[in-house]
Amino acid sequence: xxxxxxxxxxxxxxxxxxxxxxxxWAKKRHLxxxxxxxxxxxxxxxxxxxxxxxxxxxxxxxxxxxxxxKRPRTEVNHLMxxxxxxxxxxxxxxxxxxxxxxxxxxxxxxxxDIRTMIEDCERRTAANTGCNVTFAFDYGAQEExxxxxxxxxxxxxxxxxxxxxxxxxxxxxxxxxxxLPDPDLIIRTSGERRLSNFLLWQxxxxxxxxxxxxxxxFSRAQFIEALNTFSHRERRFGALAPEAVA
Numbered sequence: 001x002x003x004x005x006x007x008x009x010x011x012x013x014x015x016x017x018x019x020x021x022x023x024x025w026a027k028k029r030h031l032x033x034x035x036x037x038x039x040x041x042x043x044x045x046x047x048x049x050x051x052x053x054x055x056x057x058x059x060x061x062x063x064x065x066x067x068x069x070k071r072p073r074t075e076v077n078h079l080m081x082x083x084x085x086x087x088x089x090x091x092x093x094x095x096x097x098x099x100x101x102x103x104x105x106x107x108x109x110x111x112x113d114i115r116t117m118i119e120d121c122e123r124r125t126a127a128n129t130g131c132n133v134t135f136a137f138d139y140g141a142q143e144e145x146x147x148x149x150x151x152x153x154x155x156x157x158x159x160x161x162x163x164x165x166x167x168x169x170x171x172x173x174x175x176x177x178x179x180l181p182d183p184d185l186i187i188r189t190s191g192e193r194r195l196s197n198f199l200l201w202q203x204x205x206x207x208x209x210x211x212x213x214x215x216x217x218f219s220r221a222q223f224i225e226a227l228n229t230f231s232h233r234e235r236r237f238g239a240l241a242p243e244a245v246a
Contacts, residue, residue: 005054005224010231012184014058016206017047018198021190021214028214034078039216041082045090050220051131052097054227058132058180062198066106066140080114083137087117091124098130104176105139132180139176141200148174177202185230189215207233 019040026036044061051059064079094101103118110118118137151174155161161170172178182202186195191212195203209226211218 004228006227006231008055011054011056011227012207012230014060014181014183014185015051015056015227016060016062016183016186016199016203018062018186018188018196019044019215019218020188020192020196022216024190025214025216033075036216037075037079037082041086043216043218044086046220047218047223048094048099048133050223051133052099054224056131058134058183060104060134060136060177060180060183060199062139062196063135063137064105064139065136065197066138066143067197069109069138080111083114084117087114087121091121094121094133095124095128098128099125100128100130100132101125102132102134102179103137104134104144105137106143107138109138134177134180136198139198141195141197144176145201172201175201182206184235185209185226187211187226189213189218205235207235 022036022040023033024036025039026033029035044063047061048059063083068079069076091101101121103122107115107118148171152161152166152171156163156166177199182204183199183206186199186203186206187209188194189211191210193210199206207230209229211222211226213222
């Protein structure tokens with residue numbers, strides 16, 4: 001496995017990760033699902049620290065989908081408890097390491113104390129200029145796209161936007177990720193090969209990397225290996241490679 005970090009010029013500007021496999025990790029060890037989620041939080045810390053050390057500009061982690069509310073109440077409550085712990089325990093480190101933290105997704109369905117923690121984390125890190133770490137929390141891409149469409153339609157209705165001037169860039173400016181570049185690389189752990197309602201608009205030209213490792217076992221070395229894999233991919237964005245044009 002390649003352990004050397006790619007040159008800064010070869011790094012993706014934005015890496016997004018679908019952190020999958022906590023439950024299966026626990027099941028393999030005959031542990032409750034809650035144990036898998038606890039181990040998953042440790043993997044989050046390792047990857048965030050690696051991203052900071054490497055000098056990655058943007059890292060987005062799919063922490064809780066809008067569909068995850070369908071899980072058993074006991075599991076959801078445990079996950080919310082882990083989010084509370086993360087926000088309380090890790091924000092000081094993020095502040096000290098010049099990380100800017102953002103949370104994208106709905107805030108209407110979460111408990112008030114979690115919403116307050118989210119706002120506090122964003123406020124305390126707002127002036128930081130290092131790695132942008134974004135958590136997609138109670139997030140669903142279809143909801144995001146529908147909300148952006150409603151915003152555009154409302155602007156048209158009020159006469160503030162000419163329909164003829166609606167472009168992909170105009171639409172993207174209404175998305176929750178409007179301050180971020182689109183992801184260059186999306187990683188999904190656990191062997192599943194789908195996006196699961198994650199950054200569907202933004203993923204139009206992302207490189208996709210599916211790894212079999214379950215999320216709690218996804219190490220710093222594997223993260224660096226994923227970045228090395230990306231650095232060797234040829235990205236054409238629908239165009240031809242120069243040698244094919246010649």
